[in-house]
Amino acid sequence: MNSSQFFTWELKLMKTITCFDISEPVLHISSGKFTAGKHWQHKHMYHNGNFEIIIMIKGTIYLQVDETHYTVHEGEIFALPPYHHLHGYKESPEGTQYFWFHFFSKPNGLKTIELKSPDDRQIESLFRKDQAVLPLQYKLPTLDKVFIVANQILDVAKTHYFTSMAVDYLLTTLLIELSQEYFESISNIPISAEEARIDEIKEWIRANLSEKLKVSEVADAFTLNPHYLVRKFSSRKPAKRLSSTSTN
Amino acid sequence: MNSSQFFTWELKLMKTITCFDISEPVLHISSGKFTAGKHWQHKHMYHNGNFEIIIMIKGTIYLQVDETHYTVHEGEIFALPPYHHLHGYKESPEGTQYFWFHFFSKPNGLKTIELKSPDDRQIESLFRKDQAVLPLQYKLPTLDKVFIVANQILDVAKTHYFTSMAVDYLLTTLLIELSQEYFESISNIPISAEEARIDEIKEWIRANLSEKLKVSEVADAFTLNPHYLVRKFSSRKPAKRLSSTSTN
Incomplete structure (x- = not known):
């Protein structure tokens, strides 16, 4: 094994986890529902200080983040921290569809950590009353609630509310819902x-x-x-x- | 006109408005959906520091708050500030149904004001990015969005989330939605x-x-x-x- 192979092998065991401060709402920048036409692949983007969440409705996207490839399927979420280069490295099937959300958190409100071969208990301990937790990629066990909140966000974002915080509260609700789905998938402590x-x-x-x-x-x-x-x-x-x- | 009549007459022209600080989520205490049986009328309650919102689904409730009577019909909301005595002064029709929500706001996060014969522009000026506004009683122009959020709150409140803030965010979303419906009903400035x-x-x-x-x-x-x-x-x-x- 050469050093580059070793590096890749080590990467596979690493888990990227982001902790979000939810004591105050996050700040919504933009959001949408995207449907891919023929020969579409994700354009190059650099996330300058803002977080992106992708929720796959159907199809597949092929994402390169810096030097690493990710395949994101139907029902999966992809939660990408700021300051990474992102582009599609391969065409998606026509009709691939996903929700996307860009947002800022409050100053120092984000903490992305790399865990080496973590066990579920270690991850579980990161969840707190004022802290939501999302891994870079995971499959949602259920989609209904998440899709309802996602559609509410899109609806409120395109309406003129007296306060822009209307969408911020819903987006934070989405973060909590996604985080809860993740929590349930790793938590196996039965409630007696x-x-x-x-x-x-x-x-x-x-x-x-x-x-x-x-x-x-x-x-x-x-x-x-x-x-x-x-x-x-x-x-x-x-x-x-x-x-x-x-x-x- | 004796002084008591004068007092009542003056009261009719007063408008009770509550401003809510929404820079942080409110704190959910309890919530539910109530259906009245035969001969039901609201029991006596004293709201000790917590706010109550009632959203009428169908039927009518007859509420006495301190010395004043209010009739609350289908599609109306009743937003009662803390430190008042509340009871039903008359039986509701069987099957009367409403959502109810109790919550605290952060310290000094509530401001209830009495406006003397206010005009809509005066009320409109109270709406701010970090401030939602609700009158004591008003009729919702549309119910769909509000009912969806109300049901989400009840659903999340009965589920074990990793954070109790899940329901707080949704309840603040409801406050904003109710406030927005009110804003739309009084605001007639057309967006050019x-x-x-x-x-x-x-x-x-x-x-x-x-x-x-x-x-x-x-x-x-x-x-x-x-x-x-x-x-x-x-x-x-x-x-x-x-x-x-x-x-x-």
Whole structure:
């Protein structure tokens, strides 16, 4: 194996992952739905500071990013960080169709990392409340929700809203949805019946936030032993509200 | 006219308007779709710091807020600021149905104002890029988009996402959509053909941001006289990018 082969071999094991700060909306630049005619291949582009997401509806595109070739099929997404050269290295079948989205994130809102042969747990740990995560390329398990949001973005982007943030909120929703689909595909931690139960209780507490809650009332509503509930929530660091009224 | 009558008469001319800071997403507390059975009327609630939006799907609800009665019909929204007492003062028809959403905004993110016999221009001036605007009650001109987003919120709220912000982004999208519908209903400034044209050009420039643009190229793309374009954009304070390359 020569050094160039070794380099390629090492690249195959690398995984490019981008983390997006979602504490504020991203900034939509442009978006569209493209359908390829005969003999079409992607023109050369250099993404100067903006991120591109491609969502394949049908067909195949052949993308060269810097020196590497990628084949992107129906139902796949391709999430390309800024500052790369992109072009099609081969013609796509006629009728190839995809959504595309260009956007900026807030300053320092993007972090692209290269992981060497990562395992799913390592990637899973990158997901946070204020951080969405997308790999360079992956296949979406389901398409319906993503297509609905993509169409909403295109619809809102072409309409005159009183605020340009209308499309920014929807585009951030799309990022979260894509990220969630990825999360589900790598996450195999089953949500236990008990966890689901506790989530249900948390939801109920949120819904009744305006009332002064006592643990006994929550326990009643779920036909639980109040001591069980206090123990469960104490070990889980719940919202302060419940614990502060828990022993009345 | 006694003082109490005068007070009521004055109230009728008042318009309660809430301005929402949308520079960051609002915080979803709870939401749902409610269908009334027989002899139902809204239970008493006190909104302790959280905002409620009701979107009527069908039927009628009779709401008393503090001392005032409101009748809310099919296709209307009711946007109730925090710190008010709410209850139904009369039974709703069986099958009355509505979406409801409770949320917090960021600290100081809400501003509710009482306008005395306002005109539409006064209200229009409240709409800003980072500020959505809703009156206490109004009839939505169209329902389709709003219902889609409402259903997305309910769907996402009941699913375990890696981030609770998934639903916050959609709820802020709903606020913007409701606000936009209101904006369209009061705004009668027609967008002139020229304004539409300039918006089209701005859109094109955004889409081509990664290239170094010259005015001559933009003018070519739109078959315009470059001098016209420079004049138009100079008088409109456009993005710096175009003006800095405008005379090359």
